Amino acid sequence: MTITQGFTFEAAHHLPHVPETHRCRRLHGHSYRVELTLSGEVDPHTGFVIDFFDVEAAFAPVLARLDHHLLNEVEGLQNPTAENIALWIFRKVSPDLPRLTAVKVFETPMCWAEFQA
Numbered sequence: 611m612t613i614t615q616g617f618t619f620e621a622a623h624h625l626p627h628v629p630e631t632h633r634c635r636r637l638h639g640h641s642y643r644v645e646l647t648l649s650g651e652v653d654p655h656t657g658f659v660i661d662f663f664d665v666e667a668a669f670a671p672v673l674a675r676l677d678h679h680l681l682n683e684v685e686g687l688q689n690p691t692a693e694n695i696a697l698w699i700f701r702k703v704s705p706d707l708p709r710l711t712a713v714k715v716f717e718t719p720m721c722w723a724e725f726q727a
């Protein structure tokens with residue numbers, strides 16, 4: 611069974627490794643959406659893979675490092691592409707959520723990156 615919980619955050623970034631003519635080289639912002647997917651057996655008593663409240667609590671300190679920040683200033687996110695943000699989130703959260711199997715980061719409703727463990 612898999613469960614997925616969504617979160618949003620607002621942040622600014624620029625992409626330092628794209629060509630100078632690329633518009634994403636300039637400072638701009640996104641309303642990001644993050645989806646965390648966890649996999650495991652359903653506990654027969656609770657009916658949960660894991661309580662969504664526990665996922666929220668584990669992700670809160672990581673989310674706080676991203677929300678309303680300039681992502682390029684976050685340690686490990688000097689090149690904050692959607693791909694790199696997804697991997698960064700996985701590395702930060704998976705020690706506390708061992709059932710985490712995928713992280714999706716949406717820059718826009720039409721563009722996202724997914725890291726699968």
Ligand SMILES: Nc1nc2c(c(=O)[nH]1)N=C([C@H](O)[C@H](O)COP(=O)(O)OP(=O)(O)OP(=O)(O)O)CN2
Binds near residue numbers: 625638690717
């Ligand atoms: N593979 C990736 N490609 C791009 C990434 C990325 O993280 N991974 N990021 C960007 C920029 O961040 C860019 O800002 C993307 O957003 P946006 O400019 O809003 O792109 P849209 O296509 O939605 O723009 P419209 O104005 O709606 O056409 C670029 N590439």
Ligand SMILES: [Zn+2]
Binds near residue numbers: 623634639717
């Ligand atoms: Zn961008």
